[in-house]
Amino acid sequence: MAIKYASEEWVKAAREAINKNPAYQEAAKKWEGDMYFIVEPEGGLKEKIFMYFDLWHGECRAASVVTDESAKTPAYRFWAPVGVWRQILEKKVDAVQAMMTGKLSLKGDMAQIMKMPKAASELVNSMLKFETEFPW
Amino acid sequence: MKEVKVKAGEALNGLGKMLKETMDKNLQDPKIYKQIEKLKASVVIKEGTSGVAITLHFKQGEIEIQNDAIDKPNAYQEAGFENMAYISSGQLSPTMALLTGKVKAKGNLLILTKIAPLMVLKG
Numbered sequence: 001m002a003i004k005y006a007s008e009e010w011v012k013a014a015r016e017a018i019n020k021n022p023a024y025q026e027a028a029k030k031w032e033g034d035m036y037f038i039v040e041p042e043g044g045l046k047e048k049i050f051m052y053f054d055l056w057h058g059e060c061r062a063a064s065v066v067t068d069e070s071a072k073t074p075a076y077r078f079w080a081p082v083g084v085w086r087q088i089l090e091k092k093v094d095a096v097q098a099m100m101t102g103k104l105s106l107k108g109d110m111a112q113i114m115k116m117p118k119a120a121s122e123l124v125n126s127m128l129k130f131e132t133e134f135p136w
Numbered sequence: 137m138k139e140v141k142v143k144a145g146e147a148l149n150g151l152g153k154m155l156k157e158t159m160d161k162n163l164q165d166p167k168i169y170k171q172i173e174k175l176k177a178s179v180v181i182k183e184g185t186s187g188v189a190i191t192l193h194f195k196q197g198e199i200e201i202q203n204d205a206i207d208k209p210n211a212y213q214e215a216g217f218e219n220m221a222y223i224s225s226g227q228l229s230p231t232m233a234l235l236t237g238k239v240k241a242k243g244n245l246l247i248l249t250k251i252a253p254l255m256v257l258k259g
Contacts, residue, residue, distance in 0.1 A: 096217045097186035102150035110157055110224075111257040117221035 002133035005085070006039050006049040008065050010132065015053070015063035017126040024126050025058035028119035032056060033112065034072065038079035044136035045082045055123075076108030086134050088124060095124040138163040140192075143202035151183050152190040152201055158224065159199065159254050168253045173197050177210040177247045184216045184240075194251070211243035224257050 003010045018024055032055075039049040052072050054062040066072055080088075084103045087093040098104035106113070113120060139160045142148055148156060162168045175194040182189035182205060189205040205212075215223070219238040222228035230252045233239040241248055 094185065096183075097188075098150075100149065100151045100183045100186040100188040100217065102148070102153065105150070105153075110154060114221040114225040114257055115227065117218045 002131040005082075005089070005132050005134050006051055006065065011051050011053075011063045011065055013130050014051075014127050015060045017129040018053075018055075018060040018123065021122060021126040021129070024119065024122035027058075027116060027122045028055065029058045031058065031112070031116055031119050033075035033108065035074045035076035035078060035108070036066070036069075036072070037085075038077060039085055040079055040081045042081040042083050042136070076106065076113075078104060078106045080104040082134070082136055089127060089132050091128065095121060138169060140199045140201050143200055146203055148201065149188055149190065149203050151181070151186075151188045152203060155181065155190060155192075155255065156201055158257050159201075161258065162254050162256070163199075169197075171250055172199070172254060175247070175250060177244070178206060179247060179251060180205040180209040180212045182212070182214040183220060184214050186217075192251070209243060211245065211247040212241065213248055214240040223252075224255055226256055 003013050034052065034054040037051040037053065039045065039051070041047060050066040050069055052064050052066045052074065053060055080098065080103055084093070084098055088095050088098055095104065099106065140156045140163070142156070172194055174196055176196055177194045179192045179194070180189055181192065191202050191204065191206045191209060193200040215233065215238060219228065219233060223230055223233055223239070228238065230239065230248070234241055
């Protein structure tokens with residue numbers, strides 16, 4: 001059954017998928033840093049959604065939807081309109097391609113991202129392991 | 137503070153933003169700046185998977201960045217994101233990348249050698 005994107009249930013499913021992905025665990029074994037995945041309004045989505053992931057040495061220690069942006073101060077922020085996230089999760093656009101074209105933006109310590117480029121792609125690959133529904 | 141200038145009227149693509157961030161930091165290092173201080177050249181850098189490219193214009197101490205590839209640059213470099221990242225983080229030497237085909241290069245390779253330290257992230 002498809003899970004509604006950016007819901008609490010989706011975030012938990014993503015956490016489980018990350019923790020079951022050996023390729024991510026290997027690629028991100030030195031990764032230290034939590035992040036926000038920010039879904040920007042577009043179409044029927046009227047407000048920003050903040051998904052928080054606490055990633056540490058190949059493990060997702062916590063994941064939740066955050067209603068107050070200031071509730072966390074993550075080391076990294078990835079943001080894009082909901083349509084871009086949808087294209088990525090439906091495999092119509094590669095995450096790297098979205099990043100290179102500037103459709104998907106990021107802020108954080110680039111040095112760490114550049115040290116572990118596979119970690120980012122395996123993180124996204126984990127999120128493709130279950131079916132996602134976009135109601136907007 | 138020395139920094140890479142964005143071509144007037146342009147909003148940089150993601151590749152350009154990443155490279156500008158790295159170069160702006162490295163330009164503060166006098167040793168790195170000295171290496172490109174007298175350089176007059178244009179260099180195209182392309183991310184192979186997405187096809188996204190930028191052009192850097194070196195004008196004797198000034199650097200301008202613009203989206204897309206210009207025709208007939210002095211030097212050209214193309215690599216996939218992963219290899220670009222490994223070079224940026226110092227895990228892969230640009231020379232080795234070139235010799236093993238992980239990076240494609242054309243034109244004046246000496247220019248690419250000169251600007252290589254500008255592209256390597258510290259920290």
